[in-house]
Structures are given as C-alpha cells and as structure tokens.
Amino acid sequence: MRTVTPFDTSQHHIHTEFFVKDESGRHLRFDGVIDTGAPWTEFSDEFLARAGLVELSDDEIPIKLELGTQKYAKILLPSITICGHTIDDFKVMVSRFDPAWGIAALIGLDFFRRFKVTIDYGQGVLVCEPLSV
Amino acid sequence: MTSHQLAHILEVMERERLSWQEMKKRYPDRWLLIVDYETDGADRLVSGFVAYHSTDMHQVAQAPTQSDRIAFRYTGESTFRGLRSYAHRYAL
Numbered sequence: 001m002r003t004v005t006p007f008d009t010s011q012h013h014i015h016t017e018f019f020v021k022d023e024s025g026r027h028l029r030f031d032g033v034i035d036t037g038a039p040w041t042e043f044s045d046e047f048l049a050r051a052g053l054v055e056l057s058d059d060e061i062p063i064k065l066e067l068g069t070q071k072y073a074k075i076l077l078p079s080i081t082i083c084g085h086t087i088d089d090f091k092v093m094v095s096r097f098d099p100a101w102g103i104a105a106l107i108g109l110d111f112f113r114r115f116k117v118t119i120d121y122g123q124g125v126l127v128c129e130p131l132s133v
Numbered sequence: 134m135t136s137h138q139l140a141h142i143l144e145v146m147e148r149e150r151l152s153w154q155e156m157k158k159r160y161p162d163r164w165l166l167i168v169d170y171e172t173d174g175a176d177r178l179v180s181g182f183v184a185y186h187s188t189d190m191h192q193v194a195q196a197p198t199q200s201d202r203i204a205f206r207y208t209g210e211s212t213f214r215g216l217r218s219y220a221h222r223y224a225l
Contacts, residue, residue, distance in 0.1 A: 005175065006175045006177065013213060013215070015211070017176070017177060026201050026203065027203075028203050028204070028205070029170070029202075029205070030204070030205055031205075031206055031207065033211070037215065044194075046190060046194040047194055047205065049195070050194045050195060050205075084176070098213075099164070099189075099190035099191075100209075100211075100212040101211050101213040102164075102207030102210070102211040103207070103213060
C-alpha cells in the first residue's frame, strides 16, 4: 500500500508521528524525526518504559557530548506504525535522549530500507511504498 | 460500565478540548500527555485533552491515565540538529 504522509517543511528536520503498541495493547502516539544518517532506529528509554517494554535503569545513563544519545540496549518492539505502515517485532536501539529534542525516536534506515521512499519537499510529503518481493 | 470507565469519563468531562495550536500557546515549551485526541485526514493530531503537562519529560512519560488514546508531544522547538552537529561542536 502506497502512503502519503505530510510533514512540516518549516522545521529543521522531518518530523513524523508514529505509534507503538504498549504491553496492554494500547497504541501510544509519539513524535519522531526521520534520520537518514542513522542505520538503526533509536527510541527514548523513558517512553519505552512508559509502554512497559523496558525497565529504566537506576544507573545514570550519560549522554555522550559528541554523539547526543547513548544507546545501551536493543529490544524488539511488538508493533510500530510509521507513515501508515505497521511492522511487528521491529528491533530498535534503546537510548537516553536529550529531552530538549522534544522527540521520542530517531527513525533510521532500518525502517526505510523496507520501502521505496520519496521525500517531496515541494509538496511537503513523504511517500512510502513497500518494496515488491 | 466499570468504575474505571466512569472515572475516565468524569476526568475527561472536566477538561477542555484544545486544538494543537491552542495547546502550544497555552503550554509553551512543555511536554504534554494528550488523551482522547482526534486526527485529521492525514492522521495528524489536531486536538485533544491535556491530561498532564510539565517541563520534565520523565514526569510526563510516567504520568498515569485511563484513556486508550494517548499521545506525547513537546510544544517547544526541537533543539535536535542532527548527531553530526554534536561531533562538529566537539571536534578538535
């Protein structure tokens, strides 16, 4: 299924809303940024904990100044929906995010390599079409 | 109707539905827990009830709610400038 997802071209990056299914089956909606420089999707540990998918560590997780995030685990999300496409058992990096970023995830190439993706700044839309097998 | 469902309905009735633009004006630079939100034809959040708000992301992330339609949003401008910008800032 081909989907067309609008985004705000005035923002510094491409922000998109997405859903994650929590441990009780509820869909939690978040804001994320498309990061074509990231090979893996990274998710805020604070919000994964909210979804009941990880336990927050009591240890302080430092944010490396030269990187901006600190990946410290991997998990399988039971279900994530981005740009209208749902993927089950999607592996993401668990990271500590800078709260000032205002986002819950960096959507990386592991999601987009499953699709033919067009970023159309003229129309302000992301067009995603699953790759035919 | 269960007591949980009744409590949720009463909780929502006490609140005011706001548009996303109104939320940004009323709660600038804050994290919001939005419940019972509505979306537009492009599935973007356009309105809802602010169940909790704070400048502290952790508090909002852990705030309880009975709703089945839950969204977390930040009303300020994201400071994210890409991971590479951090490397530039701290390059020798």
